[in-house]
Amino acid sequence: MASTTVIWVVAFLNFASAQQLSPEHSGTINGVCRSIFCNKIEKLPQLSDCVVILGNLHILLMEQAHKDDFRNMSFPKLKEVSGYVVFYRVNGLESLGQLFPNLSIIRGKEVVYDYALIIFDMPDLKEVGLYSLMRIYRGGVIVWTVPQICYVHTINWKVIAPQARHVLASSEGAMHCNSVCSCTTDVATNHCWNIKKCQRYLEGPDKEKCNDVCLGCRNVNPNLCTNCRYRTYRDKCLTKCPVNTLVVSDIGYCVTEPECRYLAGWKFKNSCVFNCTAGYKAVMGPNGYRCMPCNRCEETCGNLTLHTLAQLQEASRCVKVNGTLIIHVRFLPDVMTELKRYLGQIEEVSDYVVIYGMPTVTSLEFLPSLRLISGRILRNKTYSLLVYDMISLQSLFTENVTKKLIISNGTMLFNSNPMLCSSELEKIKHLFPKVPGPADVPPGANGYSGGCTKASVGLHVTVINETSIAVNFTHVANPDAHYAILYMRLPQGSRKIFVPETCSDNDWYAYNIPNEIHNNSVVKLTELLQPASSYALCVEKYDPLKKILARSGIVNFSTPVGKPEPPFILELVASSSEVVVLRWVDHKVYRPHITRYEIDVTLVEIYPQDVMARDHCKETERYEEIDIFRHAVVMRPPPDYDRGCESMCGILSTVTAGAMVEEYFDVCSSIELGCNNVEAPPPTNTSFGKFLRTLSLNIKGPRNDFQVGGLAPFRDYRFRLRACSGNQCSRSARGVVRTLRADYADMPTIVYASANEYGFISIKWDPPEITNGPVLSYTVQVSPSVKIDDRSQLIPQLWCQAGHKTYMIVKSVKVDRYIVRVCATTLASRNVCSKNVKVTVFTNVSWWAGIIFGIVLFTITAIATCFWKKQRDISYDLPLLSNIVATGVSEPPSSMISDFIQLYSIPIRDTELD
Ligand SMILES: *[C@@H]1O[C@H](CO)[C@@H](O)[C@H](O)[C@H]1NC(C)=O
Ligand SMILES: *[C@@H]1O[C@H](CO)[C@@H](O)[C@H](O)[C@H]1NC(C)=O
Ligand SMILES: *[C@@H]1O[C@H](CO)[C@@H](O)[C@H](O)[C@H]1NC(C)=O
Ligand SMILES: *[C@@H]1O[C@H](CO)[C@@H](O)[C@H](O)[C@H]1NC(C)=O
Ligand SMILES: *[C@@H]1O[C@H](CO)[C@@H](O)[C@H](O)[C@H]1NC(C)=O
Ligand SMILES: *[C@@H]1O[C@H](CO)[C@@H](O)[C@H](O)[C@H]1NC(C)=O
Ligand SMILES: *[C@@H]1O[C@H](CO)[C@@H](O)[C@H](O)[C@H]1NC(C)=O
Numbered sequence: 071m072a073s074t075t076v077i078w079v080v081a082f083l084n085f086a087s088a089q090q091l092s093p094e095h096s097g098t099i100n101g102v103c104r105s106i107f108c109n110k111i112e113k114l115p116q117l118s119d120c121v122v123i124l125g126n127l128h129i130l131l132m133e134q135a136h137k138d139d140f141r142n143m144s145f146p147k148l149k150e151v152s153g154y155v156v157f158y159r160v161n162g163l164e165s166l167g168q169l170f171p172n173l174s175i176i177r178g179k180e181v182v183y184d185y186a187l188i189i190f191d192m193p194d195l196k197e198v199g200l201y202s203l204m205r206i207y208r209g210g211v212i213v214w215t216v217p218q219i220c221y222v223h224t225i226n227w228k229v230i231a232p233q234a235r236h237v238l239a240s241s242e243g244a245m246h247c248n249s250v251c252s253c254t255t256d257v258a259t260n261h262c263w264n265i266k267k268c269q270r271y272l273e274g275p276d277k278e279k280c281n282d283v284c285l286g287c288r289n290v291n292p293n294l295c296t297n298c299r300y301r302t303y304r305d306k307c308l309t310k311c312p313v314n315t316l317v318v319s320d321i322g323y324c325v326t327e328p329e330c331r332y333l334a335g336w337k338f339k340n341s342c343v344f345n346c347t348a349g350y351k352a353v354m355g356p357n358g359y360r361c362m363p364c365n366r367c368e369e370t371c372g373n374l375t376l377h378t379l380a381q382l383q384e385a386s387r388c389v390k391v392n393g394t395l396i397i398h399v400r401f402l403p404d405v406m407t408e409l410k411r412y413l414g415q416i417e418e419v420s421d422y423v424v425i426y427g428m429p430t431v432t433s434l435e436f437l438p439s440l441r442l443i444s445g446r447i448l449r450n451k452t453y454s455l456l457v458y459d460m461i462s463l464q465s466l467f468t469e470n471v472t473k474k475l476i477i478s479n480g481t482m483l484f485n486s487n488p489m490l491c492s493s494e495l496e497k498i499k500h501l502f503p504k505v506p507g508p509a510d511v512p513p514g515a516n517g518y519s520g521g522c523t524k525a526s527v528g529l530h531v532t533v534i535n536e537t538s539i540a541v542n543f544t545h546v547a548n549p550d551a552h553y554a555i556l557y558m559r560l561p562q563g564s565r566k567i568f569v570p571e572t573c574s575d576n577d578w579y580a581y582n583i584p585n586e587i588h589n590n591s592v593v594k595l596t597e598l599l600q601p602a603s604s605y606a607l608c609v610e611k612y613d614p615l616k617k618i619l620a621r622s623g624i625v626n627f628s629t630p631v632g633k634p635e636p637p638f639i640l641e642l643v644a645s646s647s648e649v650v651v652l653r654w655v656d657h658k659v660y661r662p663h664i665t666r667y668e669i670d671v672t673l674v675e676i677y678p679q680d681v682m683a684r685d686h687c688k689e690t691e692r693y694e695e696i697d698i699f700r701h702a703v704v705m706r707p708p709p710d711y712d713r714g715c716e717s718m719c720g721i722l723s724t725v726t727a728g729a730m731v732e733e734y735f736d737v738c739s740s741i742e743l744g745c746n747n748v749e750a751p752p753p754t755n756t757s758f759g760k761f762l763r764t765l766s767l768n769i770k771g772p773r774n775d776f777q778v779g780g781l782a783p784f785r786d787y788r789f790r791l792r793a794c795s796g797n798q799c800s801r802s803a804r805g806v807v808r809t810l811r812a813d814y815a816d817m818p819t820i821v822y823a824s825a826n827e828y829g830f831i832s833i834k835w836d837p838p839e840i841t842n843g844p845v846l847s848y849t850v851q852v853s854p855s856v857k858i859d860d861r862s863q864l865i866p867q868l869w870c871q872a873g874h875k876t877y878m879i880v881k882s883v884k885v886d887r888y889i890v891r892v893c894a895t896t897l898a899s900r901n902v903c904s905k906n907v908k909v910t911v912f913t914n915v916s917w918w919a920g921i922i923f924g925i926v927l928f929t930i931t932a933i934a935t936c937f938w939k940k941q942r943d944i945s946y947d948l949p950l951l952s953n954i955v956a957t958g959v960s961e962p963p964s965s966m967i968s969d970f971i972q973l974y975s976i977p978i979r980d981t982e983l984d
Contacts, residue, residue, distance in 0.1 A: 122302075386412040
């Protein structure tokens with residue numbers, strides 16, 4: 071106990087001095103960094119000057135990294151991140167605290183799936199260890215798929231991230247875990263990050279008592295702030311920024327104007343901003359951007375002429391249009407949705423409205439707020455609403471709009487709208503002060519619904535790769551004509567030919583052929599298509615002068631499959647002590663093309679030093695209820711995947727029924743990572759004893775489940791599953807699961823036992839052939855045997871021995887005979903015992919026999935082992951006490967001999983004293 075206290079004090083002092091805000095920050099930005107993305111060890115040093123990250127911190131995808139790579143890596147300067155922090159698939163990293171000993175605040179201005187601290191799929195991580203972390207202001211914590219982790223539940227996450235979700239892996243059973251805190255005697259605050267580092271508090275009884283400007287400090291000096299509560303300027307905590315500095319409001323740091331510009335921000339009032347607030351807009355000036363006030367600038371716009379998506383987006387703030395509104399957004403996939411999204415606010419137009427030439431638009435309902443067209447200026451002094459060349463237009467404004475719309479001047483023009491029936495026109499005619507005449511709505515110019523003339527263009531499609539094609543066609547040089555390629559992804563399995571005129575606006579995409587390409591007849595559609603899909607395509611020609619629209623015939627083609635999307639593992643379930651069952655679903659697009667799967671199985675190693683790190687004789691193991699989540703992982707698939715039958719069908723194990731259904735969480739697809747090409751290669755096939763250590767399988771598709779046998783009992787195995795089409799395989803879907811406990815395992819075998827007249831008994835045993843994980847400890851049970859029927863004498867004496875040793879010499883009372891057995895404790899079972907062995911004391915032994923006994927013990931052992939095995943009849947079944955009574959392991963006696971040196975020194979002295 072005393073020694074731990076010393077360590078504590080030392081740790082505190084060291085830490086306190088390291089905690090001092092270091093005076094020198096190199097670089098011109100005073101420790102403020104923008105988002106950091108590290109997917110290689112070599113990229114980590116870019117963090118070395120960062121005190122605060124304005125953005126997010128990504129440490130991920132270092133599967134080839136090794137423990138040694140992190141040996142001298144530490145970034146003690148980093149204290150704060152304004153966005154989220156993600157650690158994902160970094161091998162070799164054992165503690166995050168080693169990298170970021172002083173990271174104390176995560177603000178979570180940006181989060182991933184509502185999480186601000188993401189620790190996911192970290193194979194070697196043994197502790198979170200972010201021992202300075204005090205607060206996550208927004209977003210939750212996920213610590214998942216971390217088979218080696220300890221000290222997860224010793225942290226009070228509720229204090230760090232209040233009112234947020236905490237998804238924490240179970241740390242029970244990581245062999246070296248001894249997750250016990252000895253910080254205070256108060257159970258409520260006795261929380262720690264590891265054996266040395268206690269949790270720090272900003273509130274509550276154990277809060278750090280600091281100067282008011284501090285957010286956390288070391289108790290040794292209340293003025294030595296860990297972070298600042300209000301403002302930070304040049305490593306000092308202040309209540310407001312000094313004159314001539316600007317505050318970066320997301321982090322409360324004060325910077326000078328040049329520093330602000332270095333961070334790609336600009337000055338606005340007394341802040342360094344990256345965006346302008348409402349009522350202001352960013353204007354590029356000689357010194358970069360400025361926020362300029364504008365009177366109702368979001369609301370009233372000038373003339374709006376909309377041709378492109380960018381123009382649409384720009385118009386999204388407009389409520390009133392002081393001028394004309396001209397809409398001609400021709401080549402935009404899903405144009406109806408985009409129009410609705412960006413023009414939904416427009417209420418008033420002071421001049422006139424023109425809508426024309428949008429082949430896929432079927433109605434004018436994208437102007438749901440339109441109330442007034444004033445007609446202050448009219449087109450050709452006549453028209454306030456003009457709609458023409460809308461080949462799919464079938465209906466006009468919504469009923470609500472038509473009811474309330476006021477048009478104060480002029481009349482309407484409707485022309486060349488083949489699908490628009492005159493009944494629709496009747497609905498709005500009465501709104502205009504001037505009744506339209508035959509010149510304005512020519513008879514037969516609307517609603518004639520005639521088919522299109524076919525353009526003969528000799529269309530030919532060449533598929534380049536999964537997402538790109540080249541379209542070949544001939545066309546007449548005509549500077550006024552617009553060409554467009556229309557294409558549509560056919561539903562899977564469909565053989566139907568679609569006619570463009572009958573399609574709704576959602577189905578066909580239009581690709582505008584730029585004018586300069588007109589003399590070249592090959593057009594490339596690059597990265598626009600989806601892999602493994604069938605398409606229909608045609609070419610459209612529009613002549614605005616003659617108002618002729620023509621389309622070619624339809625060509626069908628399919629894109630290659632390429633690299634498939636990974637399968638999704640629905641269930642990863644241990645069905646017995648040696649079998650794990652996988653069930654998965656495929657990505658819908660790729661399902662018909664998957665020909666085989668690759669499965670990798672890797673044992674999660676448990677190193678002897680991890681087992682020995684803890685004295686399993688001193689601490690009674692905690693045996694909890696069976697932890698179902700370690701033996702069964704059940705997930706719901708995301709939308710792009712086939713539906714699995716919800717966890718109740720195809721139940722493969724009794725544990726599945728109770729297993730938690732996890733929400734889908736995929737780091738790769740939620741952050742733009744480029745997860746491809748960074749995987750560790752498949753393992754070779756290896757085994758230990760009769761069990762599997764690593765395995766790589768290639769199985770034929772189509773199929774959606776597989777079971778892997780030959781696994782060791784009660785051990786964690788890591789699975790990777792890839793779907794392959796031809797030679798190309800997806801990236802891996804992953805999971806870790808633990809096999810169930812084996813009932814027949816954990817029984818040691820006594821190979822040698824002898825006793826002398828002084829009451830010393832030496833016992834040697836073989837470890838159990840099969841174990842449920844490593845042996846943590848052995849218990850040697852000795853009953854001095856008086857008479858077999860005298861049960862009261864049979865309370866055994868117990869001694870504990872570490873799990874890596876297989877012999878022991880103990881001192882019992884002096885009797886003639888003993889009954890001895892050895893019991894093993896593993897992670898899954900305690901005190902599974904060998905058979906009882908009867909030991910009879912040597913007769914005719916004088917005092918020096920003790921010496922010989924000690925000296926020759928080990929020489930004898932080998933011989934005796936063989937000899938003994940022939941004499942197994944010595945053992946007999948005697949009803950010793952049940953395991954339950956035997957659980958109170960007695961203190962090891964002072965004469966316990968567990969080392970070879972002591973082995974023969976202690977008996978001699980004992981003999982002499984006797
Ligand atoms: C500024 O605002 C835009 C649009 O709202 C957003 O996309 C961008 O991320 C913002 N930039 C910063 C630095 O917050
Ligand atoms: C809108 O365009 C017309 C000409 O078409 C012009 O007379 C008017 O000044 C413009 N209005 C604005 C606000 O720019
Ligand atoms: C509308 O634009 C005209 C110029 O075209 C301008 O004179 C007038 O003040 C503007 N009205 C509003 C309300 O902005
Ligand atoms: C109606 O439009 C005409 C022609 O542009 C214009 O002279 C007249 O002032 C407008 N009337 C109103 C009330 O805006
Ligand atoms: C407007 O008038 C011009 C010439 O007066 C004519 O060429 C044009 O077609 C007219 N526009 C409309 C939409 O009627
Ligand atoms: C039309 O207006 C009424 C009342 O303002 C509202 O309840 C209804 O949802 C509106 N209909 C549409 C299609 O917007
Ligand atoms: C497909 O080809 C295009 C054009 O050659 C190229 O830009 C693109 O990167 C390729 N895509 C893939 C997935 O290979």
